[in-house]
Amino acid sequence: MTKGTRPSASIVNLLCLSFGLTAFAATPQNNSATPTTDGKQLAIRHQLTRHTKPPAPNSIRGQLGDPLQGLTAAQLAAFTDGKDDFETAETVEGGLGPIFNRDSCVACHSGPATGGSSVVNVTRFGLLTNGHFDGLESLGGSLLQDHAITPLAMEVIPMTANVVAERNSTPLFGLGLIEAIPESAIIANSKKRSADGVQGRVSMVTDVVSGKTKVGRFGWKAQQASILGFSADAYLNEMGITNRFFSTENAPNGDQAILAETDKVADPEDQFDPISGKSDVDKVADFMTLLAPPNNGPLRPTAAAGKLVFDNLGCASCHTPVMMTDNRSSIAALRNREVKLFSDLLLHDMGTLGDGIAQGAASPTEMRTAPLWGLRFSAPYLHNGKAATVEDAIKAHNGEGKVSRDRFNRLNKDQKAQLLDFLNSI
Numbered sequence: 001m002t003k004g005t006r007p008s009a010s011i012v013n014l015l016c017l018s019f020g021l022t023a024f025a026a027t028p029q030n031n032s033a034t035p036t037t038d039g040k041q042l043a044i045r046h047q048l049t050r051h052t053k054p055p056a057p058n059s060i061r062g063q064l065g066d067p068l069q070g071l072t073a074a075q076l077a078a079f080t081d082g083k084d085d086f087e088t089a090e091t092v093e094g095g096l097g098p099i100f101n102r103d104s105c106v107a108c109h110s111g112p113a114t115g116g117s118s119v120v121n122v123t124r125f126g127l128l129t130n131g132h133f134d135g136l137e138s139l140g141g142s143l144l145q146d147h148a149i150t151p152l153a154m155e156v157i158p159m160t161a162n163v164v165a166e167r168n169s170t171p172l173f174g175l176g177l178i179e180a181i182p183e184s185a186i187i188a189n190s191k192k193r194s195a196d197g198v199q200g201r202v203s204m205v206t207d208v209v210s211g212k213t214k215v216g217r218f219g220w221k222a223q224q225a226s227i228l229g230f231s232a233d234a235y236l237n238e239m240g241i242t243n244r245f246f247s248t249e250n251a252p253n254g255d256q257a258i259l260a261e262t263d264k265v266a267d268p269e270d271q272f273d274p275i276s277g278k279s280d281v282d283k284v285a286d287f288m289t290l291l292a293p294p295n296n297g298p299l300r301p302t303a304a305a306g307k308l309v310f311d312n313l314g315c316a317s318c319h320t321p322v323m324m325t326d327n328r329s330s331i332a333a334l335r336n337r338e339v340k341l342f343s344d345l346l347l348h349d350m351g352t353l354g355d356g357i358a359q360g361a362a363s364p365t366e367m368r369t370a371p372l373w374g375l376r377f378s379a380p381y382l383h384n385g386k387a388a389t390v391e392d393a394i395k396a397h398n399g400e401g402k403v404s405r406d407r408f409n410r411l412n413k414d415q416k417a418q419l420l421d422f423l424n425s426i
Helices: 009-018 073-086 175-179 183-190 227-239 256-262 280-290 301-313 390-395 399-409 413-423
Strands: 024-026 033-035 121-129 132-134 163-168 204-206 213-215 347-349 366-368
Touching: 073 280, 175 227, 175 280, 183 213, 227 280, 301 399, 301 413, 347 399, 390 399, 390 413
Parallel strands: none
Antiparallel strands: 024 033, 121 132, 121 163, 204 213, 347 366
């Protein structure tokens, strides 16, 4: 996307139709907005009820999308209730918009099962000057919402932005296990320095739920410390639904006058259910917390050989194979569990592979080590989804990943095949 321009009408409309939406996009000729419906000034093709439910994603083998084993009946009920909210499309009357990216969680996290990844990207922008990043918050940054409930509210990338980056939707399997890893274990990872000089950095952020400074572990920049905070942030910034943690609506490109004209639902829009005592952000957080991790695939002889290649390349310096939860979780199924995530949950300087956006504690070149578990289910790869294959993703590594990348490039054909077999088994 070119800086200072709107997404093309054809691209926006195609994306919207894919998710049952009708967006507004300005035409390049006259910068006017035209609805894609039959002349009606509507941006959402839904009945004005609290929710409407989209078709369920196709079921797949491997039990992806199942709850953790060992849950109580009450926890299974919370998982099911949260999954229903996760898969349900929000409406204008329920608080969707006035600017948003998609109208449901599952729209971005559906493949190959509910809670997975997708090809959907979001756009971030900002101004980088002499190493200092300005997220241009007064102009609606750093996140661009590319859908709106009315053409008046459609956002554009400001002409002053000189950094524009895309971020791919990540899989959510096993998030509860990641949250149950003690902070001390992540901090301990940061004290290790590999023979190649690789050493990650802890992301210390303010947890919006507790108000305390905690170790960030969720998101491409490890910018969220808790699943509930992660859920609340997504409700506001991806769907435009205010909640008790984020009660201020996003103004289209920072324009408060347009916000006042287009936002007609009182804040906070996410209300407590009188029966469960939970709001939607709580229910969706329950679903993500109780979602099982991906299962390992069969470890064939070539994959076992590939594990040795993985270690010899130095990949484990960042992609730590296993971490452990402790016994402090209120959920028994999360206590004292191995978490085979293949990540140290730290920030690493990735050089040119960074997305150019500073967020939370992360600099423009720093990214959280992406967990590799379930890799075979999560194409495309990298933060921007521009790597079609795992091999492409490895070859794109830079910064602290450069040494391992260069070693990979020197492998023979058989060794590369062994490594890829291993990565496709985890």
